Amino acid sequence: MSVGAKILPATEASIQLVVDVLQSGELVVLPTETVYGLAAIISDDAALGKIFEVKGRPLIDPLIVHVLDLSSLLDLVQIGDDLFNKIYRLVDAFCPGPLTFVLKKRKNVSDIITAGKKTVAIRMPAHAVFREVLRHSGPLAAPSANPFGYLSPTCAAHVSNSIGDKIPYILDGGICAIGLESTILDLSSKRFAILRPGAITAEMIEGVLNEKIIAYRPLVSADPSAPGMLKQHYSPRTRLRLFEQSPEKEIPFFQENHTPKIAILYLSREEAKSQKITDEGNFSVFWLSESGDLNDVAHNIFDWLQRLDNMSFDIIYCQIPQKMDIGIAIGDRLIRAAAKF
Numbered sequence: 001m002s003v004g005a006k007i008l009p010a011t012e013a014s015i016q017l018v019v020d021v022l023q024s025g026e027l028v029v030l031p032t033e034t035v036y037g038l039a040a041i042i043s044d045d046a047a048l049g050k051i052f053e054v055k056g057r058p059l060i061d062p063l064i065v066h067v068l069d070l071s072s073l074l075d076l077v078q079i080g081d082d083l084f085n086k087i088y089r090l091v092d093a094f095c096p097g098p099l100t101f102v103l104k105k106r107k108n109v110s111d112i113i114t115a116g117k118k119t120v121a122i123r124m125p126a127h128a129v130f131r132e133v134l135r136h137s138g139p140l141a142a143p144s145a146n147p148f149g150y151l152s153p154t155c156a157a158h159v160s161n162s163i164g165d166k167i168p169y170i171l172d173g174g175i176c177a178i179g180l181e182s183t184i185l186d187l188s189s190k191r192f193a194i195l196r197p198g199a200i201t202a203e204m205i206e207g208v209l210n211e212k213i214i215a216y217r218p219l220v221s222a223d224p225s226a227p228g229m230l231k232q233h234y235s236p237r238t239r240l241r242l243f244e245q246s247p248e249k250e251i252p253f254f255q256e257n258h259t260p261k262i263a264i265l266y267l268s269r270e271e272a273k274s275q276k277i278t279d280e281g282n283f284s285v286f287w288l289s290e291s292g293d294l295n296d297v298a299h300n301i302f303d304w305l306q307r308l309d310n311m312s313f314d315i316i317y318c319q320i321p322q323k324m325d326i327g328i329a330i331g332d333r334l335i336r337a338a339a340k341f
């Protein structure tokens, strides 16, 4: 664990400092409503390169550009009138917020950001602190501020515990309200498609556009159209297994002379209380929310997995929610997190 980065309170002076640091070609970590982001100025290729170094991220995995408003988005993309109308409606309904658009890029967007692709991913974050930085810095590229492949950070401590020795500053904006990365919506092909599920669901988008889009197809997209959507991602170091209703069936027999330390992470307190396996012996029981509200589960999931990852369990069993609303996005992150085990 390292404590190299300075955690700055979200004051005007900190914002000024962070803008200066960004403009001098360094990276800073900023809060968004989804997860913390590792930011660089989009016109500075050397700074953009540092993002990949700090994260240990392959250069083929493109970055999301964060802008303040629709007019800054339009500076970076090439779109016709029909598409403009649709984007306008989506922005009106959901932005600023957790929705990223993939659109045909203009020449002025660096190939480092897009990994050489002809499209660029852009979103308007809602977090007031990030927006204040954007007002002074201009557009910022920012992936989630975690080492490549590890769980995403939803508070400043998560960042300082992982990449803290590689960056000068983390601007503290509290705990991320949503807790899962933005929905990625590809608008660059004829049929619009969800490339990564998030808090804004396919149904919500269809409701605004009045047309069908291609809903997210889990794990087909360990492929080039969404290069970051790897089958295995967001993983803790501790072995992670998933269950739907009850964990017993999933728990294998262990050798007599080894009693593994097992964490069970249920969706709600009620669920935890109604299950056979309780908090005793080698089992420790936790829950992701009081009520089972999926928005609370989303808000807490990365934090709980990181806490348990630091508690020397041999294995974590986590309950996976039903595939509806934000449950689709939670399930997606969990399936990827468990894929390597």
Ligand code: TXA
Pocket: 032, 034, 035, 036, 037, 038, 061, 062, 063, 064, 098, 100, 102, 114, 117, 119, 120, 121, 125, 142, 143, 144, 145, 180, 181, 182, 184, 195, 225, 226, 227, 228, 229
């Ligand atoms: O909520 C979020 O989106 C957070 C916060 C910090 O804004 N950012 C984030 O960035 O999750 P990152 O880099 O961890 O994930 C970005 C994803 C990757 O899977 C990447 O492959 C995909 O966006 N992406 C970026 N540009 C793309 C493009 N042109 N076409 C398809 N996918 C793209």
Ligand code: MG
Pocket: 143, 144, 152, 181
């Ligand atoms: Mg990420």
